[in-house]
Amino acid sequence: MPLSLAYATDFPSFADTVFILPAGTTELPISAAADLPEAARQYVAAQLAAGEKLFGINQYSHRHYYVVAEPKKTADLSAEALRKAGHQLHARLKSDKVPELFVHDLTGTGALPLAEGIALTAYQFEGYKTDEKSKKAPDLQLLTLVSAELTAEQVQELDNVLHGVYLARDLVNMPYSHLNATQLAQRFEEVGDAAGFHVEVLDLVRIEALRMGGLLAVNQGSPEPPTFTIMEYKPEGATNARPIVLVGKGVVFDTGGLSLKPTPNSMDLMKCDMAGSAVVVGVLSALAKNRVPLHVIGLVPATDNRPGGPALAPGDVITMYSGLTVEVMNTDAEGRLILADALAFAKKYDPELVLDYATLTGSAVRAIGVEGIVCMGTAEEETLSALKRAGHATHERLVEFPLWDEYADHIKSAIADISNLGKAEAGAISAGKFLERFTEGYPWVHFDIAGPAFLTAPDSYRGKGGTGAAVRLTYEFLKNRV
Incomplete structure (x- = not known):
C-alpha cells in the first residue's frame, strides 16, 4: 500500500517524531525536548552548535529526529531544500523500520514540503515479483502532520x-x-x-x-x-x-x-x-x-x-x-x-x-x-x-x-x-x-x-x-x- 498522510493537532508521547526547527536554532524549544533526559538535550545542543541539519536520537521506546530548515534565496527554494531533507530522512526511517512518523513543524511552513519529500521517496513500484522475500512491503505507511498553521483539508489535499x-x-x-x-x-x-x-x-x-x-x-x-x-x-x-x-x-x-x-x-x-x-x-x-x-x-x-x-x-x-x-x-x-x-x-x-x-x-x-x-x-x-x-x-x-x-x-x-x-x-x-x-x-x-x-x-x-x-x-x- 502506498504511504498516506494524516493530520493531528498534537502528537502522543513515545511516538516516532521528526521536529522541523527554524534556521539558526541553537536551543531546543520545550515542545521538542519535553521527554528528553539531560544528556540527550546536551547531545542535541551540540549537534545544533556544530551546524548539523539532520540528526536523531534513539530513546528505545521511540525516536526523535530533527531537521533544521535551511534559508535559501526564495521561499520556493527553501521548500525544495525541505523536500530533499525529507528524502534524506527517509533513508533513516527505512533503516530504523519506522511504521508511522509524526511531523511536528516549528517553522510554520515546513510540514508540507518535508512530508512531500518523504512520501515521494517512499514510493515503490510493486512490479511483478513472485518471491515473497522480494515482495516485502515498506515499513513506513503513515505520516501524521502536526502544525498549528495547517488544516486537515490542506493535508488531505496534498495526500x-x-x-x-x-x-x-x-x-x-x-x-x-x-x-x-x-x-x-x-x-x-x-x-x-x-x-x-x-x-x-x-x-x-x-x-x-x-x-x-x-x-x-x-x-x-x-x-x-x-x-x-x-x-x-x-x-x-x-x-x-x-x-x-x-x-x-x-x-x-x-x-x-x-x-x-x-x-x-x-x-x-x-x-x-x-x-x-x-x-x-x-x-x-x-x-x-x-x-x-x-x-x-x-x-x-x-x-x-x-x-x-x-x-x-x-x-x-x-x-x-x-x-x-x-x-x-x-x-x-x-x-x-x-x-x-x-x-x-x-x-x-x-x-x-x-x-x-x-x-x-x-x-x-x-x-x-x-x-x-x-x-x-x-x-x-x-x-x-x-x-x-x-x-x-x-x-x-x-x-x-x-x-x-x-x-x-x-x-x-x-x-x-x-x-x-x-x-x-x-x-x-x-x-x-x-x-x-x-x-x-x-x-x-x-x-x-x-x-x-x-x-x-x-x-x-x-x-x-x-x-x-x-x-x-x-x-x-x-x-x-x-
Whole structure:
C-alpha cells in the first residue's frame, strides 16, 4: 500500500517524531525536548552548535529526529531544500523500520514540503515479483502532520496530489506486456470511477469514423487496436465557463516503427513513451478527489508504434483529423502525429486553454537535461508566467522555447501541407511548430517532458523510473486559477 498522510493537532508521547526547527536554532524549544533526559538535550545542543541539519536520537521506546530548515534565496527554494531533507530522512526511517512518523513543524511552513519529500521517496513500484522475500512491503505507511498553521483539508489535499503522482508513476513503470492501449484506457476508467470523473473510450471503429489519420497511421503496424479516451471532470459550481483541456501522448510502446530505434540504450526504455497520458489522468484524479471547482477535460490518443505488416513508411502522406496532409519523413516522430489529432479534436470543446504533455523529443533532453521541462505555446504571457510560478513552487521548472515564424520553414514539405520532421537543429521547437498547426482557435501550451518523465538513475525524491513529472506543476497551476 502506498504511504498516506494524516493530520493531528498534537502528537502522543513515545511516538516516532521528526521536529522541523527554524534556521539558526541553537536551543531546543520545550515542545521538542519535553521527554528528553539531560544528556540527550546536551547531545542535541551540540549537534545544533556544530551546524548539523539532520540528526536523531534513539530513546528505545521511540525516536526523535530533527531537521533544521535551511534559508535559501526564495521561499520556493527553501521548500525544495525541505523536500530533499525529507528524502534524506527517509533513508533513516527505512533503516530504523519506522511504521508511522509524526511531523511536528516549528517553522510554520515546513510540514508540507518535508512530508512531500518523504512520501515521494517512499514510493515503490510493486512490479511483478513472485518471491515473497522480494515482495516485502515498506515499513513506513503513515505520516501524521502536526502544525498549528495547517488544516486537515490542506493535508488531505496534498495526500490526493501525491497519490496522483503515484498513479502516474505506476502507469509509466508498467511494461507494454501489461499496458497496451486498451488496458491503458481500462485503467483510466477505473481511476475515473474511483475519483469521480466521467470516462468515454473510443474504439477503432469510432476512431476510423472520425478519420483520425495520425492515430490510425501510427497504429497501422500494430497487432493491437488504438484507443482514444475522453475524460471529463465537470463539478457543480465550476468557475470556468469554458473547459480547460489536457492532452497526453499515449504511445504505450515505441519501437520507432520502420525508422527503428537502436537497442539497447533506447528502445528498452520506451514503455515510458505514454508518460504524457499519465500526467493527464494523475492531474484529473487529484482535481476530482480535491473537488477543485474547475471544468477540465482530458484527451488521450493511445497506441503502440510497431514496424509490422502494413506499417507506416517514411515518405508516406497521411490526412489528419483536421484535414491537413502530412508527409511522414520519419516514423519515429510519431508522437506529434497522434497528439495533432487530439489537439484538433479539442477545438470542439471551445476551450479556454489547452495544455499538452509528451515525451516528445531527445532534443529537449539535450537542451536542458533532466532538470526541467521544455515548454512553448501560443497562450498569453499571463498564463505562461503563472505556469512558471507553479513550476518554481513545485520545483518542476519550465524553460520556455520560442515559436518564431521562421521555424515553420523547418517542417515544410514539397508534396504535403507539412512534414513531420524538422531540421537537425531545434528539434524540440520544430516538433512544437508542427503541433501549433493543429491548435487554431484557442490558446495552447506544449510541455516536452522527455527529460524528467523517466530517470535511469535515482535522483533524490524523484527516484528512479517513472517520476510523475508535471502532475504537481499542473495541479498547482490549475488550483491557482480558481
